[in-house]
Amino acid sequence: MSDTPLVALDGLTVRFGRPRRPWRPTSTVTDAVAGVDLRVERGETLALVGESGSGKTTLARCVAGLIGDYAGEFRFDGDLVAARARRRPELRRSIQMVFQDPRSSLNPRMTVGKIVTEGWEAHPSAAPDDPKTALVALLDQVGLDESLIGRRPGELSGGQCQRVSIARALALRPRLLVCDEAVSALDVSVQAQILRLLIDLRGAYDLTILFITHDLGVVRQIADRVAVMRRGEIVETGATAGLYEAPVHPYTRELLDAALDIESEAVN
Numbered sequence: 001m002s003d004t005p006l007v008a009l010d011g012l013t014v015r016f017g018r019p020r021r022p023w024r025p026t027s028t029v030t031d032a033v034a035g036v037d038l039r040v041e042r043g044e045t046l047a048l049v050g051e052s053g054s055g056k057t058t059l060a061r062c063v064a065g066l067i068g069d070y071a072g073e074f075r076f077d078g079d080l081v082a083a084r085a086r087r088r089p090e091l092r093r094s095i096q097m098v099f100q101d102p103r104s105s106l107n108p109r110m111t112v113g114k115i116v117t118e119g120w121e122a123h124p125s126a127a128p129d130d131p132k133t134a135l136v137a138l139l140d141q142v143g144l145d146e147s148l149i150g151r152r153p154g155e156l157s158g159g160q161c162q163r164v165s166i167a168r169a170l171a172l173r174p175r176l177l178v179c180d181e182a183v184s185a186l187d188v189s190v191q192a193q194i195l196r197l198l199i200d201l202r203g204a205y206d207l208t209i210l211f212i213t214h215d216l217g218v219v220r221q222i223a224d225r226v227a228v229m230r231r232g233e234i235v236e237t238g239a240t241a242g243l244y245e246a247p248v249h250p251y252t253r254e255l256l257d258a259a260l261d262i263e264s265e266a267v268n
């Protein structure tokens with residue numbers, strides 16, 4: 001097995017806004033991601049945590065190819081990914097994203113069957129010989145019955161919609177799954193089911209997962225390692241257990257204390 005990390009970011013910077021100009025005296029520039037160095041090793045689940053506005057989604061979208069305008073270096077499987085190369089079908093297929101709001105991330109007019117299999121048209125290399133059988137198998141793997149094939153997202157629960165999103169991503173046999181707050185919109189019991197599903201699928205599909213969340217309780221259930229993001233920068237990375245037991249950066253301690261306060265409020 002290669003030692004090359006699946007994802008290597010060096011000095012990754014994503015800037016939004018408009019700079020100051022003689023006719024525009026106020027600059028609105030923000031570095032949402034500000035010089036991030038980060039590795040995601042093959043087969044691991046790395047959680048990226050941080051408070052709202054810290055830049056997690058921007059980093060995730062950049063890695064998933066949804067933001068092409070960035071500075072710094074992004075290597076996937078050792079190869080430098082230039083912004084232009086993002087259009088390479090093989091790279092697009094290899095990195096799939098699961099979004100926060102399962103309902104709005106699915107086309108309401110399309111059936112479950114169409115949603116899950118649509119990617120095969122754009123990526124014939126991932127298309128199976130027998131699409132019908134492959135579709136049923138995919139649905140089974142994410143815990144959905146084949147009777148749902150003709151249903152539309154509006155007829156499904158939030159948890160079922162998220163399972164459809166996961167099946168859609170898996171249909172393309174990705175190597176990296178980027179989950180952006182993928183369980184945040186779900187009830188706690190459904191959250192646990194989807195986390196369990198992701199853990200099982202990680203093994204079955206040999207996946208690497210970049211898991212974005214603000215919820216430190218969720219991190220403990222799914223992540224091998226954690227990277228803590230604050231104001232566009234990574235302030236600490238470490239194995240999940242170690243980070244909970246002995247956080248180094250004061251901001252990580254603040255996040256953990258805040259999470260503990262929320263947990264104890266929920267208990268009382």
Ligand SMILES: Nc1ncnc2c1ncn2[C@@H]1O[C@H](COP(=O)(O)OP(=O)(O)OP(=O)(O)O)[C@@H](O)[C@H]1O
Nearest residue numbers: 016017030032051052053054055056057058059214
């Ligand atoms: N399209 C955009 N245009 C301008 N500024 C943006 C854009 N997207 C994000 N930002 C800014 O970049 C910063 C980081 O936002 P981002 O959504 O990445 O943070 P986050 O950690 O994911 O927050 P949340 O958990 O609330 O989603 C914020 O200051 C945000 O206002």
